[in-house]
Amino acid sequence: MKQENMKLHILSWCSLCCAGFQDVHVMIFIGFGFLMTFLQRYGFSSVGFNFLIAAFSLQWATLMQGFFHGMHGGKIHIGVESMINADFCTGAVLISFGAVLGKTSPVQLLVMAIFEVTLFAVNEFILLSILGAKDAGGSMTIHTFGAYFGLTVTRVLYRPNLDKSKHKNCSVYHSDLFAMIGTIYLWMFWPSFNSAVTAHGDDQHRTAMNTYYSLAACTLATYGMSAVTAHDGKLDMVHIQNAALAGGVAAGTAGEMMLTPVGSMIVGFLAGIISVLGYKYLSPILEEKLKVQDTCGVHNLHGMPGVLGAIVGAVTAAVATTDVYGKGMEDVFPDVAKGDITASYQGVRQAISLAVTLGMALVGGLIVGFLLKLPIYGAPPDTICFEDNIYWEVSSTGHVHTPLC
C-alpha cells in the first residue's frame, strides 16, 4: 500500500461517500459498542472489546478484501470505499461477538476475528464477483453470515454450567439506557449503511428511503408485538433495543431494488414481528434443545431478518422489469440490462448466494469454534462469565448495582 496509490482513488473522495462512511463508522463503534452494554457487569468489555475487535478487524479486512477485489498491479488500492467495506466486514465480526458475548476472552475474540474476516472476504467475493449477486446492505454477506457464524461458534463453545453466571446475564436500569444509545444510532444511520456503496443518485436515494420506511414500520410492529406477547401488556427493553432494528437488516438486499415504500413497510413490519417472536419464544428453545447460548439474541436481530432480507431480495430481483427500472436497470442489475441473463435468473443467483452464505457460515463457524475451544486462550470459567472483573481493573464494589432480574 504505497501512498501514491491513494491518489488514484481521489474521485471516490466525494462528500456523499464521506458522509456515508462516517455514518457507518458511528454504527460500528457507537452503535454496536453501546448496544451490547445492556449487561449489568459487562459494560467495559462490551464497549471496550467492541473497540478492540473493530480496530483490529478493519485493518485486517482492508488487507483481505484488498486481496480479493482491490488488487491493481500487485498493490491494494485504498480509499473511502475500502474503508466502508472494511467497516461492513467488521460489522459481521461484531454480530458474531454478540452471540458469544460474556463467554469469551479477548484473545479468543481476536482469533475469531482473524478467521471470520478472511471467510467474510471469501464469501463476499463468491457472492458479488463470481455469482453476480446484489447485496448492497449486506442482508446476506453481513447479517446472515455474521449471525450464523457466531451462532455456530457459540454452539461449539456450549457451556452446560453457564447457569452459574445466570444472575449476571441480565441488565440494570442504567445499562439499558446505555444500550439505547447504541440502538438509536444504529436505527438513525441504517439508511446510510444500506446505501453506502450503492451508485450515487437515484440508486442511493431509493436504497436509503426504502430502509427508512422499513425501519419506521418495523419499530411500530416491535412496540405492538412486545406489548401483545407480554402477559401484562408491558413493553420489554430487549425487544425495543433489538427488534426495532430488524427492518434495516431485512432491507439490506432489496433496499437497492424497486421495493417501493409500501413494500418496504411490509418487509419491515414482518421483520419486527419475527424478531420479537424470536426473542420471546424461539431463543429459549434454541438454548434448551439446540444448546445455542445466544447472549444478544443475534438470531432474532440478524439471523432470521437477514434470511428474510435475502429471500425478499431474490423475489424482488426475479420480478424486475425494464418497465419499472428504466435506465436504473444498468446500475442495479447490469447483467439483466445487457440481456446476458433474465431477471428470474438473477433471482436464482440471489437464492444460491443465500445458500452459499449459510454454508460458509456454518462450516466456518464449526471449524473456528473448535479452534477456539482449545484451552489456551484464557476463556473465563463458567462462574465468572458476563463479568468485567476478570479482564478489567474494577474495584470490587465499583460495579455493584441491584440487578433487574
Next chain:
Amino acid sequence: MKQENMKLHILSWCSLCCAGFQDVHVMIFIGFGFLMTFLQRYGFSSVGFNFLIAAFSLQWATLMQGFFHGMHGGKIHIGVESMINADFCTGAVLISFGAVLGKTSPVQLLVMAIFEVTLFAVNEFILLSILGAKDAGGSMTIHTFGAYFGLTVTRVLYRPNLDKSKHKNCSVYHSDLFAMIGTIYLWMFWPSFNSAVTAHGDDQHRTAMNTYYSLAACTLATYGMSAVTAHDGKLDMVHIQNAALAGGVAAGTAGEMMLTPVGSMIVGFLAGIISVLGYKYLSPILEEKLKVQDTCGVHNLHGMPGVLGAIVGAVTAAVATTDVYGKGMEDVFPDVAKGDITASYQGVRQAISLAVTLGMALVGGLIVGFLLKLPIYGAPPDTICFEDNIYWEVSSTGHVHTPLC
C-alpha cells in the same frame, strides 16, 4: 407513493440536504429522546416513547404534509425534503410530549400524535402557503405550536393530586448526565436544523451562522442567569439542559434573514435570560395559578423563546431592504422582491402567522385534551406517574441505585 415518483426528486438528493437531514434526525431521536431522560424512574419511557412517537409521526407526517403541499397529479412526492419536513413535524409532537411527560400512556401519546401532526400540517400550510410567512427553523410552526398545544393538553389533563408522585418528578445524578447527551446534540446540530430547508448557498450559510452565534450567546447568558438567580450562586442542571438551547428556538424565524451576528447574539442572550427566569419564577406560578403541569418546562424552552423568535422575525422582515439583501431578497422574501408587497407588509404577515399559530395550538390542544381525558387509554393513576414500572418490564428493585463506591 409509487416508486417511480422518487426518481422525480433526484435533484434534491444533494449532499448538503442529506447532511442536514441526518443532523435533524439525530436531534429528533437522540436529542429529544435523551433530553427527557432526566427523570429518575422514567428513562425507558422517555427515550422509548420518544422513539415510538417519532417513528409513528414521521410516517403520518409524510402523508399529511404530502396531502397539503406535496401532491403532484394525485401522488405524494417523497424525498429528502419530505423527510426533513416530517422530522420537523415530529419535533412539534415531541415538544408537546415534554409538557405531558410522565402523566400519559403510550396510547394517549399516539392519539395526540395523530391529531397534532394533522393540525401541524394545516397550520404550516396556512402560514407558508396562504399567508406567505417565512419560518425556516420553525419558531412558530414547530416551537410555538408544539409548546402551546402541549401546554393546553396538559392543562386539560390537570391532575389535582399529582403531588402523590412528586417524589419521582425529579432527577438523579446519572439521569442528569444522560439528559446532557440530549442537550449537547440539540445544541450542536441546531444550526443545521434552522438551515435544513433554506435555499442552498448564501441563505443556508447565513441561517446556520446566525443560529450558531445565537446559541453561543444564549449559553453564556444561561450560565450567568442560573448562578445569579440561585441563592448561593450554584448552577442548576435544569437551566443548563434547557435554557442553553433557547437561542436556537429564538433564531428559528429570523435566522434566515439579515439578523447579523451581533443581532443574533442579542436575540440568543435575551432568550437565555427569559428561559432561566421562566424556569425559576414563572413555571411555579403557571402550575399553582393556571394549573398547567409542565413536566419539562416546554413553556420556558419552546413557548416563550418561540414567541420571541416570531416577533424578532416579524421585525426583521419589516425592516428588510434591497440594499441589505441584494439578490438574496428573491430567496428570502420573493413577494417583496417582486414588488407585490412591501417589507412592512411581510412583517404584518409574520405577526398574523404568530397569532394564527397560537390560536390553532390553543383550540387544537383544548379539543385533543378533552379527547385524551376519556377514561379509555390506560392513563397512569396519580400515584404512579413519572414511573417506568407501569409500562415497562422493570424488576421492583431495578431502578434503585446504591452507592457506587
Next chain:
Amino acid sequence: MKQENMKLHILSWCSLCCAGFQDVHVMIFIGFGFLMTFLQRYGFSSVGFNFLIAAFSLQWATLMQGFFHGMHGGKIHIGVESMINADFCTGAVLISFGAVLGKTSPVQLLVMAIFEVTLFAVNEFILLSILGAKDAGGSMTIHTFGAYFGLTVTRVLYRPNLDKSKHKNCSVYHSDLFAMIGTIYLWMFWPSFNSAVTAHGDDQHRTAMNTYYSLAACTLATYGMSAVTAHDGKLDMVHIQNAALAGGVAAGTAGEMMLTPVGSMIVGFLAGIISVLGYKYLSPILEEKLKVQDTCGVHNLHGMPGVLGAIVGAVTAAVATTDVYGKGMEDVFPDVAKGDITASYQGVRQAISLAVTLGMALVGGLIVGFLLKLPIYGAPPDTICFEDNIYWEVSSTGHVHTPLC
C-alpha cells in the same frame, strides 16, 4: 462583523467543509465533554464547564483569530473555516482544562480561556504565517500548546494537600462508561479533525487516511501495553479512554504529508506505547517530583504524543521530494514547490515551530498560572476538589444515586 461579509465567503460553504465542521464540533462538545466525566462526583462540572468554556472560547477565538489572520479591510470575515479554526482553538483550551480538572472554579476557567485563546492565536500566527510551518491537525498548535500550557498552570496552582480529596479523584463504573462515549467520538472523528482545513481532494483524502491508520494501530498498541504493564494482565480503562487516541494527536502534523499508511501505523503504534507508559510510570513521577497534578493525564495523551507528532512532521517534511509528492507539493509545501526553500529547510521550520510552541506554552502558562493563583476566583478548598456539589445544585446525597429532591 457585518452580515454582508458572510456573502464573500460563500465559496467555502461546501459540503466537505460543513461535514468536517460538524465532526469537529461533535469532538469538542461531546468528545471532550464526556471524556472528562470519568470522575465519580464531577460529571456535571466536566460536561457542564466544558460546554461553558467551549461556548465562550469559540466566540473569543473568532475575534482573536480574525484579528490575526482573518482581517480584510478592517473587518473580520467569518465562515465555515473560521468556525473550524475557532473549534481548534477551543480544543487547546479544553486540553488545558483536563490538566486542572476538579481543582478550579468556573471563573478561573473563563479567565484562563481568555488568555489562552489569545496566546493560541499569537502562536498560531507565528507558526503558520511567519515561520511558514505546516500543522493541519495541530500536533503543535493545539496539542503541544494546550498540554504544556495547562501543565504549567496546574504546576503553579500546585496543592500540597490535594490528598484530602484523593478519594474523589477516581471513577465509578458508570462514569467510566460515560467517558467512553467521549473517547469513541473523538476516535471516530479524528480523521475529520486532522483533515478539516487541508486542501480538498488529494490532500484531505491522504490526511484522513493517515490519521485513520495511525489511530487503528495506536488502539491495538494501547490494549497490548495496558495488559502487559498490569501485574495481572488486566486492562485499565484509563489507558483505553486516553492512550487509544494518541495516534490521532501524533498524526496531527505529518498526517497531511506523505507519511504512507505503514508510516502512519508505526507512528500510531509508538504513540500508543508512549502514552500508556506515561500513564503507568511517568505521571506519578511528575506529581511527586515536579509537583504537576495532571488530573486527566494530558501529558500522556496530548503532551508527549504532540511532541512526537511535531518531530515526525519535521522529519517527514525534511525528506519531501517532488518525485513523491508530484503536483501535491504546491498544496503541502508551497515554498518548497516554488523553490524558495529546500525540503530540509522546511524541516527546520517545523522544528523551530515546536520550540516556539513549547516556549509560548511554558511562559504563557506561568504568567496565567500566577494570575489564577490570586484568591479572588472562588477556587475550591483542598477538601472539596473533584466535587460537583460546590458549584452545582446537587442534594448532599445526590451523587450516591438517591433522589435529588
